[in-house]
Amino acid sequence: MGDNNKQALDRAVSIIPKPVSIKVLGGTLNLKTLNEIKLAHASEPERSVSRLFQKLLEPIKEYKVTKSTVDVGKIFIDLDPSLQMLEEEYKLVVGKNKSTYLTAKTPSGLFYGFQTFRQLCPPELEKGEKPTNTSIANLIIEDFPRFGYRGMHLDVSRHFFNVDFIKTYIDMIALHKMNVFHWHLTDDNGWRIEIDRYPDLIKKSAWRVDREHENWKEWSPIKPGEKPSYGGYYTKEEIKEIVRDADKNHITIIPEIEMPGHTSEVFAAYPNLSCRGDTLNVVPGTYWPNVDIFCAGNDEVLIFLKNVLSEVIELFPGPYIHIGGDEADKTRWEECSKCQKRIKTENLHDEKGLQSWFIRQIEPFITSKNKKLIGWDEILEGGLAPNATVMSWRGTEGAVISAKRGHDVVMCPTSHCYFDYYQADPAISPEAFGGYTTLKKVYSFSPVPEGLTKNESKHILGAQGNLWTEFVKTKERAQYRVLPRMTALAEVVWSPEKFLMYDSFYKRLLSLQKRFDVLGWTYAPGSFEVSIQANKKTKSSEYKISLSSEKPGTPIFFTLDGSTPTTSSSQFVEPFFINKSTDVKAALLINNKQLGSVSEKAFYFHKALGRSVKYLTSYQKRYSGEGQHTLVDGLVGTEEYSDGHWQGWEGDDMDVVVDLKKKVSIVRVSIGFLESIDSWIFLPTRVVVSFSNSGREFTNEKTIQLSSGAPLSPPKRIAVKFSGPRESYRYVRVQAENMGVCPEWHPGGGGRSWVFSDEIIIE
Numbered sequence: 001m002g003d004n005n006k007q008a009l010d011r012a013v014s015i016i017p018k019p020v021s022i023k024v025l026g027g028t029l030n031l032k033t034l035n036e037i038k039l040a041h042a043s044e045p046e047r048s049v050s051r052l053f054q055k056l057l058e059p060i061k062e063y064k065v066t067k068s069t070v071d072v073g074k075i076f077i078d079l080d081p082s083l084q085m086l087e088e089e090y091k092l093v094v095g096k097n098k099s100t101y102l103t104a105k106t107p108s109g110l111f112y113g114f115q116t117f118r119q120l121c122p123p124e125l126e127k128g129e130k131p132t133n134t135s136i137a138n139l140i141i142e143d144f145p146r147f148g149y150r151g152m153h154l155d156v157s158r159h160f161f162n163v164d165f166i167k168t169y170i171d172m173i174a175l176h177k178m179n180v181f182h183w184h185l186t187d188d189n190g191w192r193i194e195i196d197r198y199p200d201l202i203k204k205s206a207w208r209v210d211r212e213h214e215n216w217k218e219w220s221p222i223k224p225g226e227k228p229s230y231g232g233y234y235t236k237e238e239i240k241e242i243v244r245d246a247d248k249n250h251i252t253i254i255p256e257i258e259m260p261g262h263t264s265e266v267f268a269a270y271p272n273l274s275c276r277g278d279t280l281n282v283v284p285g286t287y288w289p290n291v292d293i294f295c296a297g298n299d300e301v302l303i304f305l306k307n308v309l310s311e312v313i314e315l316f317p318g319p320y321i322h323i324g325g326d327e328a329d330k331t332r333w334e335e336c337s338k339c340q341k342r343i344k345t346e347n348l349h350d351e352k353g354l355q356s357w358f359i360r361q362i363e364p365f366i367t368s369k370n371k372k373l374i375g376w377d378e379i380l381e382g383g384l385a386p387n388a389t390v391m392s393w394r395g396t397e398g399a400v401i402s403a404k405r406g407h408d409v410v411m412c413p414t415s416h417c418y419f420d421y422y423q424a425d426p427a428i429s430p431e432a433f434g435g436y437t438t439l440k441k442v443y444s445f446s447p448v449p450e451g452l453t454k455n456e457s458k459h460i461l462g463a464q465g466n467l468w469t470e471f472v473k474t475k476e477r478a479q480y481r482v483l484p485r486m487t488a489l490a491e492v493v494w495s496p497e498k499f500l501m502y503d504s505f506y507k508r509l510l511s512l513q514k515r516f517d518v519l520g521w522t523y524a525p526g527s528f529e530v531s532i533q534a535n536k537k538t539k540s541s542e543y544k545i546s547l548s549s550e551k552p553g554t555p556i557f558f559t560l561d562g563s564t565p566t567t568s569s570s571q572f573v574e575p576f577f578i579n580k581s582t583d584v585k586a587a588l589l590i591n592n593k594q595l596g597s598v599s600e601k602a603f604y605f606h607k608a609l610g611r612s613v614k615y616l617t618s619y620q621k622r623y624s625g626e627g628q629h630t631l632v633d634g635l636v637g638t639e640e641y642s643d644g645h646w647q648g649w650e651g652d653d654m655d656v657v658v659d660l661k662k663k664v665s666i667v668r669v670s671i672g673f674l675e676s677i678d679s680w681i682f683l684p685t686r687v688v689v690s691f692s693n694s695g696r697e698f699t700n701e702k703t704i705q706l707s708s709g710a711p712l713s714p715p716k717r718i719a720v721k722f723s724g725p726r727e728s729y730r731y732v733r734v735q736a737e738n739m740g741v742c743p744e745w746h747p748g749g750g751g752r753s754w755v756f757s758d759e760i761i762i763e
């Protein structure tokens with residue numbers, strides 16, 4: 001096979017998202033031999049797609065000048081609404097009669113067919129360059145998406161992004177066959193949309209003092225007389241231009257206007273709309289907790305919002321209006337006489353009821369304008385407005401509740417869809433919001449949560465990747481955060497579930513990255529971490545160890561003696577077994593150069609291994625680790641609380657008894673705890689061990705007091721070690737006292753605190 005043919009074939013089998021059906025026929029079609037674009041009906045959608053073909057193929061000059069009268073060498077475009085096809089389906093045939101045939105029932109089907117054609121073509125065409133290789137593979141593709149909602153979000157409040165970048169973002173979405181752009185236009189750090197009726201929103205609420213040189217979380221206070229100089233907004237004309245651009249790309253824009261919380265920026269211009277009426281400065285960094293919110297007792301607020309929404313609705317032709325609804329702290333409402341009066345006169349239960357009332361005032365207004373209300377999952381609290389669609393971000397619980405009540409849901413849980421989180425080792429990555437969501441993790445996302453019937457699952461419209469921009473100052477950084485994680489999500493929401501194999505995706509991604517390079521799009525290199533997985537049959541006394549990474553094909557080297565792996569260490573080829581306490585270390589290495597850091601996992605073959613644990617207080621189901629054996633499985637956790645090794649007690653103490661089955665001489669007990677303050681997880685204030693042979697009365701009690709961490713300390717694991725009792729016992733009890741509630745200085749102050757434990761090592 002010639003080099004050109006091979007490259008053409010490589011591109012054909014590398015399409016992302018992977019098509020439903022692809023038949024590679026052998027041989028290639030030379031783009032130079034295409035001489036005419038033929039439209040079946042000459043309808044506007046056909047013309048529109050023909051322009052995309054023309055523009056893409058422009059550098060191949062012969063294409064325009066040669067005219068053929070014979071029925072070969074054409075690009076046929078056929079939009080036929082009477083076809084038996086799905087809404088976004090297309091069929092693309094390359095090579096038949098030395099031509100290319102694109103068929104669809106809808107304009108968006110045609111558009112996705114073109115996006116596939118684009119990926120079949122040499123990437124140089126993307127920047128208008130004539131490629132040396134003009135072959136594309138002969139094939140037949142039949143394709144349609146798994147989910148109808150395939151979205152990407154962008155926060156333009158924390159940092160502002162200009163019209164050019166928004167257009168690039170739209171192109172990024174289109175190349176991935178995604179179809180929703182969720183535009184987060186307002187938030188505490190700046191109002192970004194021109195509203196004629198309230199001109200001060202763009203004069204005052206769109207600007208803040210410049211603290212770009214400071215850490216987002218630690219900005220310095222605004223000085224007297226200091227002028228706001230960082231910010232920006234989109235004029236109505238710019239918005240119309242972007243709406244047109246999105247429309248051409250078959251992308252629906254969902255504009256978001258936050259309420260009742262994340263609105264302190266509004267009070268720089270219209271302070272009377274807040275509970276206290278103070279004029280505030282737009283904050284140049286973290287604003288938390290979110291106390292300054294719209295006053296729900298003031299009718300002016302609802303009038304303001306309806307006027308704003310009327311202008312927003314006129315600008316955006318899509319079906320949805322996003323009203324935010326997230327993280328509205330109720331402190332001001334609790335103190336505000338107007339809000340309290342509203343709670344009484346409307347017979348509401350409490351402030352949560354007031355939030356629900358607030359959203360229920362807005363919903364009929366939106367419905368009356370033939371639009372649908374969508375909001376973050378907090379809109380569930382205190383009762384959901386009747387026609388609302390829910391965006392499920394705090395895990396998947398809200399999604400399940402909403403779908404069961406018959407509401408549509410968009411999935412974007414922080415665990416898999418927050419692209420502001422780290423995607424690789426924080427130690428070697430640009431600063432991110434927190435979290436840790438690798439490419440491989442995104443790819444493992446299953447949009448339909450457990451616990452829904454088949455019918456209820458139909459309410460899961462699809463999924464969305466979210467980019468909050470606290471730590472995203474530039475367009476390059478924005479691309480770096482989402483690429484290639486949005487590529488993984490695009491495949492999750494488009495391709496059949498049975499095709500979702502990470503190794504195959506990764507190989508195809510390497511090919512797509514060449515296109516990103518040509519397009520000048522920045523993308524992240526991803527994580528170089530080796531994942532050490534251990535499997536143990538319940539009765540077995542050995543572990544089966546597997547090593548993997550998100551870079552299939554890059555060699556993994558490992559050691560079992562505590563030394564740092566080099567290319568002279570063992571290379572991982574297949575799973576191996578260990579049957580004694582071992583420190584496994586592994587890393588990716590090329591030419592003796594270590595990529596990323598060394599992963600390490602310690603295996604403890606101790607006396608409690610595989611024994612039973614009785615829970616006198618139970619861990620929360622959400623944080624159950626690997627279940628009943630977690631505390632005695634010989635494995636300890638990382639600093640990541642959701643790594644599967646940790647069990648969590650919420651508000652309650654941990655109180656467990658390990659049954660060693662027979663009397664065993666005990667010289668040491670060591671218990672692992674996690675401190676992860678950002679995640680409301682604190683060290684226990686006191687840990688007590690005691691011993692027994694009956695399982696009822698416990699003696700030989702020993703106590704260790706601990707003090708919990710300070711604000712901003714990074715997550716850490718500690719082992720609390722007790723020596724003794726140097727006697728034989730059958731039962732060991734471990735009690736760990738939970739603080740109960742988070743301290744006042746903590747964002748969760750007064751809310752229930754957690755204790756997390758991973759292992760009870762008995763020696």
Ligand code: ACM
Nearest residue numbers: 326327376393468
């Ligand atoms: C959110 O992340 N506050 C929706």
Ligand code: ZN
Nearest residue numbers: 275295336339
């Ligand atoms: Zn109020």
